[in-house]
Amino acid sequence: MNTLQHFFAMxxxxxxVWPAYAVFFIVLIADTVAPQRRRHxxxxxxxxxxxxxxxxxxxxxxxxxxxxx
Amino acid sequence: xxxxxPLWLHKLSSPPTFYRxxxxxxxxxMALALLFGAIALYGGLVLAPADYQQGDAYRIIFIHVPSAxxxxxxxxxxxxxxxxxxxxxxxxxxxxxxxxxxxxxAFTFITLVTGSLWGKPMWGTWWTWDARLTSELVLxxxxxxxxxxxxxxxxxxxxxxxxAFLAIIGIINVPIVHFSVNWxxxxxxxxxxxxxxxxKISWNMLWPLLSMTLATxxxxxxxxxxxxxxxxxxxxxxxxxxxxIAESEVDQ
Numbered sequence: 001m002n003t004l005q006h007f008f009a010m011x012x013x014x015x016x017v018w019p020a021y022a023v024f025f026i027v028l029i030a031d032t033v034a035p036q037r038r039r040h041x042x043x044x045x046x047x048x049x050x051x052x053x054x055x056x057x058x059x060x061x062x063x064x065x066x067x068x069x
Numbered sequence: 070x071x072x073x074x075p076l077w078l079h080k081l082s083s084p085p086t087f088y089r090x091x092x093x094x095x096x097x098x099m100a101l102a103l104l105f106g107a108i109a110l111y112g113g114l115v116l117a118p119a120d121y122q123q124g125d126a127y128r129i130i131f132i133h134v135p136s137a138x139x140x141x142x143x144x145x146x147x148x149x150x151x152x153x154x155x156x157x158x159x160x161x162x163x164x165x166x167x168x169x170x171x172x173x174x175a176f177t178f179i180t181l182v183t184g185s186l187w188g189k190p191m192w193g194t195w196w197t198w199d200a201r202l203t204s205e206l207v208l209x210x211x212x213x214x215x216x217x218x219x220x221x222x223x224x225x226x227x228x229x230x231x232x233a234f235l236a237i238i239g240i241i242n243v244p245i246v247h248f249s250v251n252w253x254x255x256x257x258x259x260x261x262x263x264x265x266x267x268x269k270i271s272w273n274m275l276w277p278l279l280s281m282t283l284a285t286x287x288x289x290x291x292x293x294x295x296x297x298x299x300x301x302x303x304x305x306x307x308x309x310x311x312x313x314i315a316e317s318e319v320d321q
Binding site: 012023024027031035038039 | 125312
């Protein structure tokens, strides 16, 4: 326990060392999560667009004249 | 156009090929980043001894210096791809340049904040307008400028061209950041690690630093691959290969 306390104290510089490491990890995690979310959103949009197109084509199939898409 | 570009590079620059390539390599790059990062953290925070002058405060070096190197490295990658994008109009080069900018900005931000947290106990100030710090701040503004310009245009490829132009002009700042500690008298210390000649750091402090450097390089690759994949899907959203991915990849 004593060595652990000693470790976290960082020789009295805990208030500088740990926030620096925290910033490093928080920024990089944000950098990983942001594009992941953008990707999910994009794939959802693409699927929705394809579903709409599919529905329109199915409709068009029942008409004598199919609109050019 | 592609006479002197090796055939494999030409093939790789086709969006569906690159998409698959990036998808295969990304998990490996991320795994290596985590592995080298964990080793570096253990070596830097636990194994390495305290510095005889700076005590334990110097341990910020293990993230500050690799981040600073990445801030310049990514700018160089962005500048070169921006040049390729402008001259040869290769879509993938545009994507690499534009998607590198946020990652570079992230590392530049980390460099500035960790430097500030290191400067306060060692120099007695969070910030000083000296050459190294100011040029690194200019680097952050250049990244933000590239991101902003890219998003300011309705036509994304037009935005990419404008932003690529700014990225190329800004390359002039990279050697200024690097050599600022030699060219001017600065509060910032000179380089600790030298590629040529002896480094001014003992081995048990150097290896965690190098391990974190590798970790940040792999991290950049992983992040860039993911961002580029998403960008390619969006840019080519009408194409067949994108439709197939949208159908098959529910969530990956």
